[in-house]
Amino acid sequence: MKYLSTRGRVRSLSFKDAVMMGLADDGGLLLPESIPQLTPGDIAALEMLDYPELAFQVLSRFVGDIPSADLKSLIDRSYASFTHPDITPVVHHNGVHILELFHGPTLAFKDVALQFLGNLFEYLLAERGEKMNILGATSGDTGSAAIYGVRGKENINIFILHPHRKVSPIQELQMTTVTDPNVFNLAIRGTFDDGQRIVKEIFGDLDFKAKYALGAVNSINWARVLAQVVYYFYAWGRVRKKTDCREICFSVPTGNFGDIFAGFIAKKMGLPIRRLILATNENNILTRFVRQGDYSIGAVSQTYSPSMDIQLASNFERYLFYLYDEQSGRVRDAMSELASTGRLAFTAAEREKVAQNFFAQAVSNAETLETIRDFHGKTGYLLDPHTAVGVRAALDLGDGQTPTVCLATAHPAKFGEAVQLAIGQEPTRPASLAGIEDREKRCETIDADTTAIKNYLATHAL
Numbered sequence: 022m023k024y025l026s027t028r029g030r031v032r033s034l035s036f037k038d039a040v041m042m043g044l045a046d047d048g049g050l051l052l053p054e055s056i057p058q059l060t061p062g063d064i065a066a067l068e069m070l071d072y073p074e075l076a077f078q079v080l081s082r083f084v085g086d087i088p089s090a091d092l093k094s095l096i097d098r099s100y101a102s103f104t105h106p107d108i109t110p111v112v113h114h115n116g117v118h119i120l121e122l123f124h125g126p127t128l129a130f131k132d133v134a135l136q137f138l139g140n141l142f143e144y145l146l147a148e149r150g151e152k153m154n155i156l157g158a159t160s161g162d163t164g165s166a167a168i169y170g171v172r173g174k175e176n177i178n179i180f181i182l183h184p185h186r187k188v189s190p191i192q193e194l195q196m197t198t199v200t201d202p203n204v205f206n207l208a209i210r211g212t213f214d215d216g217q218r219i220v221k222e223i224f225g226d227l228d229f230k231a232k233y234a235l236g237a238v239n240s241i242n243w244a245r246v247l248a249q250v251v252y253y254f255y256a257w258g259r260v261r262k263k264t265d266c267r268e269i270c271f272s273v274p275t276g277n278f279g280d281i282f283a284g285f286i287a288k289k290m291g292l293p294i295r296r297l298i299l300a301t302n303e304n305n306i307l308t309r310f311v312r313q314g315d316y317s318i319g320a321v322s323q324t325y326s327p328s329m330d331i332q333l334a335s336n337f338e339r340y341l342f343y344l345y346d347e348q349s350g351r352v353r354d355a356m357s358e359l360a361s362t363g364r365l366a367f368t369a370a371e372r373e374k375v376a377q378n379f380f381a382q383a384v385s386n387a388e389t390l391e392t393i394r395d396f397h398g399k400t401g402y403l404l405d406p407h408t409a410v411g412v413r414a415a416l417d418l419g420d421g422q423t424p425t426v427c428l429a430t431a432h433p434a435k436f437g438e439a440v441q442l443a444i445g446q447e448p449t450r451p452a453s454l455a456g457i458e459d460r461e462k463r464c465e466t467i468d469a470d471t472t473a474i475k476n477y478l479a480t481h482a483l
C-alpha cells in the first residue's frame with residue numbers, strides 16, 4: 022500500500038513514511054493510493070472479532086511495511102490502557118445504539134487512535150534512531166489524548182496549542198496537569214482555527230520541519246483516521262448481532278471532519294453504511310455544505326460542545342479529493358480559492374454526490390441541553406454534549422428502519438457545566454479525574470502568532 026497527497030505532488034510513500042510526514046510536504050493530506058475493497062464474506066469474517074484482532078485485520082490492509090507480529094504488539098499495547106474489556110462497547114437505549122468511544126485514558130474517542138499513534142511513533146523512532154518534536158492543535162480532546170499517548174516517552178517532545186479559556190475546565194486540566202518534562206502546553210490567545218492554521222504554516226516551512234523533526238498528531242496524520250475506521254466495523258458486528266440488519270447508519274458529531282471521514286472510508290471499503298449523519302453544533306459550516314453546497318467560513322462560536330467549535334475542517338480536503346474524482350489539480354485549485362475567498366461553491370452534480378453519502382444537521386446549544394435532559398429522563402443514560410448533538414441529529418434524520426449507531430465521543434464528566442445545566446447535577450467522575458483540580462499544572466499563554474510559536478519550539482525542541 023502506497024500513499025499520495027491530495028494535492029498530487031507527493032506520491033508513492035510507504036505507510037511508515039506517510040506517518041512520519043504527517044502533513045504532506047506539498048501542503049495536502051495523505052491518502053492511500055487505493056482503498057482496499059472487502060467482499061460481504063470478508064466483512065462477515067470480521068463481525069465478531071474482538072477489538073484488537075479486528076484492528077489488526079483492518080490496519081494490516083493499509084500497512085505494508087510493518088511486520089505482522091510488531092503491528093499486533095503495537096495494537097495490543099495501545100488498547101491495554103482502556104478500562105472497558107470491549108474497548109469500544111455498544112450499548113442500546115430506547116432504540117438508539119450508542120458506540121462508547123470514551124473508555125481510554127482521557128475519556129474521549131481520540132484515545133482510540135492516539136494511544137496507537139504514540140506507540141507507533143516510539144516504534145518508528147527507535148527503528149530509525151531518530152527523535153521527534155510533535156506539534157499539534159486541539160479544541161479540547163486531541164490535546165490530552167496525544168499527551169497521554171507520548172508522555173514520558175524517550176526521544177519525543179510534544180507541544181500542544183489549545184485556545185485559551187475556550188476548552189472545558191476538565192479538558193484544560195487533563196492537559197496542563199501532565200508535567201512530564203517532554204510535555205509543553207501552550208494556551209494561545211485565539212481560536213482552535215488559529216492553532217490549526219499555525220500548525221499547518223509551521224509544517225509548511227519544510228526547512229523548519231526537517232530541522233526540528235516535527236511530527237503530527239492531529240487527524241492530518243493518516244494513522245489517526247485509519248485507527249478510527251476500525252470502530253465502524255466493530256459497531257457493525259455488534260449491532261448486526263443484535264438486530265440482524267443488512268445495513269446500518271452512523272451519526273457522528275464532528276468539527277474537523279476526521280471521525281466521519283473514517284466512516285466514509287469504511288463505507289468505501291464495503292461496509293454497508295446506508296447513511297452517514299453529520300452532526301454539527303452552531304458552528305455549522307459542514308452542515309451548510311451538505312445541505313446547501315455552501316462551504317463558507319464564518320466566525321467561531323463558543324458552544325457547550327467545545328471540541329467541535331471549529332470552522333475550517335482539516336479532513337474536508339481529503340473528502341474533496343474523492344468528490345473531485347481523485348483529481349489533485351482540482352483540489353489544489355479549490356484549496357487556493359478557499360484560502361483567498363474563504364468559501365467554496367459546488368455544482369448540482371457535486372451536491373447530488375455528497376447527498377449519496379451524507380445527511381447533516383446543525384444542533385443548537387438549547388437543543389443540545391434539551392437532548393441530554395430528555396434522553397437522561399427517558400433512559401437514565403447520560404450523554405456528553407457532543408454525543409447529544411449526534412443523538413439529536415440521529416433522532417431527527419434516521420430513516421426509522423435502519424439501525425443508527427450514535428458515536429459517543431466523550432465521557433460526560435469532561436463537560437460538567439453543560440450536564441449541570443441540562444439535568445441539574447454534575448456527572449459522576451471516573452477515577453482518573455479524582456482530585457484533578459489539586460494537581461500541579463504547567464502551561465504557558467502565548468499569542469496566536471506563527472513566529473512566536475516557532476521561537477518557542479526552537480527553544481524547547483529536542
Ligand SMILES: N[C@@H](CCOP(=O)(O)O)C(=O)O
Nearest residue numbers: 159160161162163239240328
Ligand atoms: N476536535 C479536535 C480538534 C482537532 O482535531 P483532530 O481530529 O484533527 O485532532 C480536538 O478535540 O482537539
